Amino acid sequence: MTVSSITVPRPDDWHLHLRDGAMLEGVVGYTARQFARAIVMPNLTPPVTDVAAAVAYRQRILDAVPEGMDFTPLMTAYLTDNSDPEEMRRGFAEGVFTAAKLYPAGATTNSDSGVTDIANIRGVLEVMAEIGMPLCVHGEVTSADVDIFDREAVFIDRILAPLVKELPEQKVIFEHLTSEQGVQFVGSAGENVAATITPQHLHINRNAMLVGGMRPHAYCLPVAKRERHRLALRRAATSGSSKFFLGTDSAPHAREAKESACGCAGIFNAPYALESYIAVFEAEDALDHFEGFASRHGPAFYGLPVNEETVTLEKRDCVVPDEIDVGAAKLVPFHAGETLGWTFVG
Numbered sequence: 333m334t335v336s337s338i339t340v341p342r343p344d345d346w347h348l349h350l351r352d353g354a355m356l357e358g359v360v361g362y363t364a365r366q367f368a369r370a371i372v373m374p375n376l377t378p379p380v381t382d383v384a385a386a387v388a389y390r391q392r393i394l395d396a397v398p399e400g401m402d403f404t405p406l407m408t409a410y411l412t413d414n415s416d417p418e419e420m421r422r423g424f425a426e427g428v429f430t431a432a433k434l435y436p437a438g439a440t441t442n443s444d445s446g447v448t449d450i451a452n453i454r455g456v457l458e459v460m461a462e463i464g465m466p467l468c469v470h471g472e473v474t475s476a477d478v479d480i481f482d483r484e485a486v487f488i489d490r491i492l493a494p495l496v497k498e499l500p501e502q503k504v505i506f507e508h509l510t511s512e513q514g515v516q517f518v519g520s521a522g523e524n525v526a527a528t529i530t531p532q533h534l535h536i537n538r539n540a541m542l543v544g545g546m547r548p549h550a551y552c553l554p555v556a557k558r559e560r561h562r563l564a565l566r567r568a569a570t571s572g573s574s575k576f577f578l579g580t581d582s583a584p585h586a587r588e589a590k591e592s593a594c595g596c597a598g599i600f601n602a603p604y605a606l607e608s609y610i611a612v613f614e615a616e617d618a619l620d621h622f623e624g625f626a627s628r629h630g631p632a633f634y635g636l637p638v639n640e641e642t643v644t645l646e647k648r649d650c651v652v653p654d655e656i657d658v659g660a661a662k663l664v665p666f667h668a669g670e671t672l673g674w675t676f677v678g
C-alpha cells in the first residue's frame with residue numbers, strides 16, 4: 333500500500349539533551365516544533381542533582397521556548413554516589429522529577445559526577461522502586477579493559493540483569509539501545525523494562541564513522557555498532573512491541589567541538605527527528621507501527637496520557653541542510669546534506 337501522509341498523536345521525545353544558556357535557547361525550538369514533551373537529561377555542568385536545580389532548569393527551558401509553541405519539559409535527577417533518597421522522593425512527589433538518570437561515572441559527556449558503583453545508590457533505588465519512580469539508564473560499563481563496542485553487552489551482564497532481578501518492581505528505561513544483546517534483554521525482561529531507540533542507531537552502523545575517513549558527526553555514545561546490531565534495533569523499533577519507543581538522544585555540540593582531535597560524542601538530530609524515524613518504518617514496511625513507537629508506547633510506560641493534538645508527515649522530499657546556525661553555535665544536523673522522503677508539516 334502506498335501512503336501519501338500520516339497523522340499521529342503528537343509524539344514526545346523520551347531522551348533529550350537541551351543544554352543550557354545560549355545553546356538551550358538555540359535548540360529548544362527544534363524539539364518543541366515536533367514534540368509535545370521530552371524527558372530532559374540532567375548532564376549539565378554542574379549536573380541537575382536536586383529538586384531546586386531541576387525547578388530552576390525547568391524554568392530556564394520554559395523561558396527559552398519560542399513564543400507560540402507549547403512544550404513540556406519532563407525533568408530528571410542526575411544520580412551520584414551521594415544522592416539522597418529523600419530528595420528523590422520529594423522531587424517525584426512534587427511532580428518535579430519524572431525519573432532519575434543513572435550515568436556510570438565517566439561513561440559519556442558530563443558524567444564525571446556519575447555513579448562509581450551501583451551499590452552506592454542502593455538506598456535510592458529501593459525508594460524509587462517503592463514510589464514507582466522510573467530509572468533511566470545509560471547502559472555502558474566504563475572499565476578500561478572492556479572494548480567500547482562491548483560496553484553495553486557487558487553492562488547488561490554485570491549491572492542491569494542483577495539489578496532487575498534484585499528490584500523486580502523497578503521501572504527501568506534502557507536508554508539509547510544500540511545492541512542485539514540489549515534488544516534481547518529488554519524483549520525478554522518483564523513489563524517494567526523498556527528501551528528508547530535513537531534515529532542514528534536505526535540508520536547507521538560503525539562504518540558511517542570510520543569508512544573513507546573519520547566522521548565525527550556520526551560519533552555518539554553509546555557508539556554505533558556492527559550492522560547486525562542495527563538490524564536488530566530496526567526489527568525491535570518496528571515490531572509493534574510496546575517495550576520500544578522514541579528517544580532521540582539529540583545532543584548538540586558546536587561543530588568545532590566535534591571536529592577536533594578529541595571530538596565530543598553526540599548527534600544533533602532534533603530538527604528532522606520524525607522525518608528520520610518514519611523513513612525507517614517505511615523501509616521496513618511497518619508504517620502501521622509508527623504511531624505506537626512515536627506516540628503511544630512512551631506515555632503508556634511512563635503512565636502519562638497520550639497527547640490529544642496530532643501532527644502530520646507527508647511523503648515528499650525534505651532536504652536536510654549541511655549546517656544549522658543556532659546563534660550560540662553552528663551545528664551539523666544528523667542526515668546533513670541528505671534528502672529524506674518525508675516532510676513534517678506540523
Ligand code: NCD
Nearest residue numbers: 349440441552553583597598
Ligand atoms: C550525550 C551528550 O552529549 O550529552 N552524548 C551522546 O553521545 N549521546 C550524552 C549521552 O547521552 O551519552
Ligand code: ZN
Nearest residue numbers: 349373581583
Ligand atoms: Zn543522551
